Amino acid sequence: MRCFDVTRRSVPASLMKLYKSVILNKQIHQPPMLIEHKHTHAVNILQLFTISTAHIIRLHDRFKELDTERRGYLCPQDFGAIKGLAINPIGDRIIGAFFSPGRETVDFYTFVKILAHFRPADNIRPKESSSPEPINSRTNKLKFVFQMYDLDKDGKISRIDLLKALRGMLEMQVTEEQLDSIVDRTIQEADLDGDDAISFEEFRKSLEKVNIDHKMSIRFLR
Amino acid sequence: MGPFVSPFNNLLCMLLGISFTVWFTLLLVFIIVPAIFGLSFGIRKLYMKTLLKVFEWATLRIERGAKEKKHLLYKTNSNGIIAKEPTSLEEELKEIRRNGCNRELNGPTTTIGHTPSSSEYEMSDIFYFFRQGIESIVDDEVTKRFTAEELESWNLLTRSNYNFQHISTRLTVLWGLGVVIRYGFLLPLRLTLAVTGVSLLVFFTTLIGLLPNGRLKCFLSEKVHLICYRICVRALTAIIMYHHSENKPKNGGICVANHTSPIDVIILASDGCYAMVGQIHRGLMGIIQRSMVKACPHIWFERSEVKDRHLVAKRLSDHVKDKTKLPILIFPEGTCINNTSVMMFKKGSFEIGSTVYPVAIKYDPRFGEAFWNSSKFGMVNYLLRMMSSWAIVCSVWYLPPMSRQEGEDAVHFANRVKAAIARQGGLVDLLWDGGLKREKVKDTFKEEQQKLYSKILVGVQEDRSRS
Numbered sequence: 302m303r304c305f306d307v308t309r310r311s312v313p314a315s316l317m318k319l320y321k322s323v324i325l326n327k328q329i330h331q332p333p334m335l336i337e338h339k340h341t342h343a344v345n346i347l348q349l350f351t352i353s354t355a356h357i358i359r360l361h362d363r364f365k366e367l368d369t370e371r372r373g374y375l376c377p378q379d380f381g382a383i384k385g386l387a388i389n390p391i392g393d394r395i396i397g398a399f400f401s402p403g404r405e406t407v408d409f410y411t412f413v414k415i416l417a418h419f420r421p422a423d424n425i426r427p428k429e430s431s432s433p434e435p436i437n438s439r440t441n442k443l444k445f446v447f448q449m450y451d452l453d454k455d456g457k458i459s460r461i462d463l464l465k466a467l468r469g470m471l472e473m474q475v476t477e478e479q480l481d482s483i484v485d486r487t488i489q490e491a492d493l494d495g496d497d498a499i500s501f502e503e504f505r506k507s508l509e510k511v512n513i514d515h516k517m518s519i520r521f522l523r
Numbered sequence: 524m525g526p527f528v529s530p531f532n533n534l535l536c537m538l539l540g541i542s543f544t545v546w547f548t549l550l551l552v553f554i555i556v557p558a559i560f561g562l563s564f565g566i567r568k569l570y571m572k573t574l575l576k577v578f579e580w581a582t583l584r585i586e587r588g589a590k591e592k593k594h595l596l597y598k599t600n601s602n603g604i605i606a607k608e609p610t611s612l613e614e615e616l617k618e619i620r621r622n623g624c625n626r627e628l629n630g631p632t633t634t635i636g637h638t639p640s641s642s643e644y645e646m647s648d649i650f651y652f653f654r655q656g657i658e659s660i661v662d663d664e665v666t667k668r669f670t671a672e673e674l675e676s677w678n679l680l681t682r683s684n685y686n687f688q689h690i691s692t693r694l695t696v697l698w699g700l701g702v703v704i705r706y707g708f709l710l711p712l713r714l715t716l717a718v719t720g721v722s723l724l725v726f727f728t729t730l731i732g733l734l735p736n737g738r739l740k741c742f743l744s745e746k747v748h749l750i751c752y753r754i755c756v757r758a759l760t761a762i763i764m765y766h767h768s769e770n771k772p773k774n775g776g777i778c779v780a781n782h783t784s785p786i787d788v789i790i791l792a793s794d795g796c797y798a799m800v801g802q803i804h805r806g807l808m809g810i811i812q813r814s815m816v817k818a819c820p821h822i823w824f825e826r827s828e829v830k831d832r833h834l835v836a837k838r839l840s841d842h843v844k845d846k847t848k849l850p851i852l853i854f855p856e857g858t859c860i861n862n863t864s865v866m867m868f869k870k871g872s873f874e875i876g877s878t879v880y881p882v883a884i885k886y887d888p889r890f891g892e893a894f895w896n897s898s899k900f901g902m903v904n905y906l907l908r909m910m911s912s913w914a915i916v917c918s919v920w921y922l923p924p925m926s927r928q929e930g931e932d933a934v935h936f937a938n939r940v941k942a943a944i945a946r947q948g949g950l951v952d953l954l955w956d957g958g959l960k961r962e963k964v965k966d967t968f969k970e971e972q973q974k975l976y977s978k979i980l981v982g983v984q985e986d987r988s989r990s
Contacts, residue, residue, distance in 0.1 A: 390972055391649065491646065519658055
């Protein structure tokens with residue numbers, strides 16, 4: 302019987318307990334060093350991600366649902382099995398965002414971290430400027446989208462990056478010339494310093510008026 | 524010591540003998556005889572009402588206990604866990620652009636029909652696809668149809684216990700009592716009945732198979748099938764409510780129903796006689812299948828024949844043309860779905876051209892989860908779980924017969940029937956293929972999304988170049 306006793310009083314303690322039950326749960330086999338890593342971060346998670354424990358439980362259930370072979374981690378095929386993702390034109394890129402370079406598996410910690418980008422922004426800003434910016438701030442969300450475009454991770458969206466992204470979204474439906482003209486026009490408009498590529502600042506400026514929080518947020522129903 | 528032991532032994536033997544006799548007599552009188560005549564004492568309905576009252580009490584107790592201890596309860600949500608805005612690609616893109624547009628647009632080159640925020644590519648377009656993708660990672664419509672439905676309240680079964688931990692002693696005692704009753708009393712009783720039912724079926728159908736073909740044989744085989752299925756229904760403590768029995772399938776027709784578990788067959792066949800369709804198995808199932816076909820013509824396929832669509836279609840249509848043969852029972856979804864939705868119907872059975880009698884089956888999950896998750900449990904494990912649940916409660920609706928209209932193709936007809944079944948049973952009507960349980964999505968779906976997006980973008984470019 303799984304028991305999740307979530308009291309509001311001492312959150313870090315209950316979160317530790319949750320992580321212990323989640324991670325040391327026999328169904329999830331993690332190598333010991335990773336367990337240590339999570340425990341030291343357990344308390345920071347709440348501040349970093351600001352996800353409520355009830356939502357963590359839901360995400361954990363979903364993680365287990367996707368982890369069909371019960372290995373305790375997800376691999377690209379597990380993501381590929383999600384039907385909605387398979388028909389998404391940028392599905393492959395989204396899957397790629399979960400796997401840091403060189404890694405072939407996603408553990409629950411990383412899973413939550415990536416999804417935390419999509420948490421609706423809080424209205425209360427932390428008073429101390431020294432605390433790290435929450436992961437779901439406007440800047441961090443924009444950075445995440447920037448990564449979707451900037452595949453070669455050179456800090457700029459070059460012509461080639463944009464071309465590849467557009468081709469993913471449009472595939473066979475448009476001709477090369479049409480693609481080229483769209484790319485030309487976009488870079489022309491957004492590129493302010495004339496280096497024929499879009500840096501993060503230029504990207505941010507071109508999306509100044511867009512309500513990022515609304516478009517890049519996922520709200521849990523309960 | 525000798526004389527003292529033997530009368531004691533005798534007494535023990537006598538007591539055992541008496542209790543067995545009483546047990547079997549009760550079984551016979553209260554269960555088997557009504558099954559033979561199709562009557563009911565109403566014991567099961569009474570049992571169901573009592574159970575419901577107990578569950579209500581248990582739920583209230585849990586909620587009260589949680590409130591007292593100020594716990595956060597893990598609530599389930601069958602409508603999905605995230606808020607999804609059902610806007611289309613076009614609407615979303617328009618909205619994103621309307622907000623983000625900070626350029627003056629070239630007035631003369633845009634056509635009059637378009638809104639000022641022209642549909643040209645913007646870097647923010649990717650938000651739509653990105654969010655859709657992440658939403659489907661967190662919660663998607665299809666994957667959750669292949670696992671059992673979550674319950675709102677606890678039904679005192681450990682297997683559906685998510686987090687209702689120790690709230691009160693009374694609840695735990697009740698749960699313990701439930702375990703004793705289910706495993707100590709109900710399970711052996713049900714096993715006995717199941718074994719009786721199946722062996723009677725095999726025995727009598729083989730006997731009837733020896734008779735020459737004729738009216739007597741059909742009559743007897745119908746009776747035998749009904750009796751044995753009724754005994755099996757009691758073996759599962761299935762409490763079934765049949766609605767609109769005037770629409771029951773007739774000879775020469777095809778009966779289609781939504782598929783949740785192998786028990787669907789028993790439920791439908793205990794109320795009417797059908798010709799079953801399926802693949803011949805080995806082992807016990809094979810024995811049952813072979814003996815059934817001796818008494819009346821069912822349609823069993825060899826494994827190799829299943830792949831040949833034309834052969835299958837021919838055998839089915841030959842069967843329906845013969846009006847003396849029983850209506851065929853088919854489950855067009857092809858696989859078990861968890862009874863919250865109806866998935867794509869395979870068009871094969873709808874091409875045959877006879878009258879289709881749709882039937883909707885809806886299980887009540889509070890008494891026992893009837894969905895067979897074939898990737899999690901094997902058949903035997905599943906049946907044991909069924910027999911150790913409280914009961915199987917379901918409703919069966921016989922819908923009015925439908926036939927293919929002039930100029931309607933099989934796929935459209937299948938969707939029409941599916942919609943009727945979904946509507947009646949209160950299930951979600953999905954277009955996805957049940958085969959997605961095991962297979963990947965076809966690329967055509969992805970292409971459709973791409974086509975839609977490109978139409979929005981490129982369509983305008985063409986207008987631009989024209990004007």
